[in-house]
Amino acid sequence: MRPFRSVTSRAVVLDRPDVDTDQIIPKQFLRRIERTGFGEFLFFDWRKDPDFELNQLGADRARILLAGRNFGCGSSREHAPWALQDWGFEAIVAPSFGDIFRQNSLKIGLLPVELPVEQVKASMRRASSGEELVVDLEARTAGGFPFELDDFSRDCLLQGLDDIGLTMRDEAAITAYEAAYAAPISTLAL
């Protein structure tokens, strides 16, 4: 995956709670079998509104998205973080995230940053006045506020580590588990 160290950029402010992945990338675009090219369909329906936040001047150059609580709830579609990343976002800052969305984002090097709601709101006010924000993964700060991210996830992001490659280092443990494992099912035997 793409390594992440830090980003300095204007931010798009999307101050709504519970933005679901159906909004981020509607279902008609899930027919594609590629991993790339979803950016142009990001928030497809909402972008029909000229006042929508992503239609504002400079939004296409923003690398940071400031969002409301429970961002990315709903469907497990990884197409949602793909679309955000393809648009150009490198970090999403919100009070909380849908679990699967957060996990999917970490897997592709799109940094989900959780900050208390007052700090997100304060960052939104600064971003709205045109201020650039810094999200620094090494220092674990966003807009000057410290955020928490476990060391393992941070190291994976900083180095852009391939998750599958990491697990394959545990091949001996997997083989040992399988040796003692009596598979309760077989899909080939039906």
Place this chain on the structure above:
Amino acid sequence: MGRTLFDKVWESRLVRRAEGVPDLLYVDLHLVHEVTSPQAFEGLRLAGRQVRRPDLTLATMDHNVSTGDDTPIDPLSEQQLAALQRNCDEFGVPLYATGSGREGIVHVIGPELGLTQPGLIVVCGDSHTSTHGAFGALAFGIGTSEVEHVLATQTLPQRKPRSLRIRFVGEPAPGVAAKDYALAAIGRLGVDGGVGHVIEYAGPAIEALLMEGRLTLCNMSIEAGARAGMIAPDEVTFAYLEGRPGAPRGADWERALERWRTLPSDAEAVFDREIEVDVSKLVPQVTWGTNPGMVVPIDGVVPNPLSFADPDARAAAERALAYMALKPGTPIRDISVDRVFIGSCTNSRIEDLRAAAAIVRGRRVHAGVRAMVVPGSAQVKRAAEAEGLDRIFLDAGFEWRRAGCSMCLGMNPDVLAPGERCASTSNRNFEGRQGAGGRTHLVSPQVAAATALEGHFAVPT
């Protein structure tokens, strides 16, 4: 200290635990469908990797299939289905393709084949994988990168979520269904109330549910933000499983039963959070907004956004009412619908169809309402037809369609037109979910059936 059902499954599937890194879990059953897998198979191909355990993997076509007899599929959808076929051929993964007679919604066929069993870890590139927890499995949705990870290694690195127990007590009034339990619980928790948690549903009202109702309830766990929902296996679970093609037989069955009986949470087990729902106080639920937590009893009214103390929630309610074209104070029963959809991984099983058919029998769909029933699997469709349920629906003016996810997410041609209002037994009322501009109200199969007959939200009479 006692252990929960969730603890027991987690610990039994622990491949490796080490300081500072996520636990590595072994996956017993990996379900695959056409929409979230093509990029994962492509990733394997690019890295020169194989599917480690095709015998623990099963693919089907469900999200993006036609439910009509001769509806043409668009070229992109055909390409996606062909990609699944090609990937399964190349990597040796068994596939229940459209027309095989075994196809269906991935969360319907796992249980009906007897593959979903107590104590297993089940994953799938679909958030409603939580459904399978009804058997006392730990089942959760994953993204495409994780699909690739499981295909390659049969394992998944995971941090252990917290635990939440919801006890359902009391006896439900007639017409109150598992769907109403789910919607009421989500209304109370909020759509992010379960984030970071695995829910265990427990209590006498859960024990009284058939497997279909338990599946409905666990299915909706993700709508409260929870990673998974689980129900302790019991005699109802075992009776459902016995004799199914994927279930153990003979001496293996006896050994499995012994193992499964050790799974329920210990009496002294401690949960991170607990709440209780008294189902005797519930009436059928109807959502009014654009997420499943925006829900009221059917005898209630559309709420006033000003009644929400939190400014974000108030703004969200205003947005939702504008999208839904509803005014505060409108009685739910006065809202008329254009469409009715009975189907989806939430409510498309035989018991759901029986419950709806019992209401519809001998009556007619209201003039101006287009109503459809989409069985969850080819097997459910056959079983329903053997009982004559298809005739009951067809005679009443419902469409009777082929298995698939259909209008739950509207990837295929089953969609709402802009502005159309639908009573739907599915799981998500997000903006545009059933078609751009479509307005979705989530309900139980019973309410959906009665609403189809009356033309506005109604309970069976």
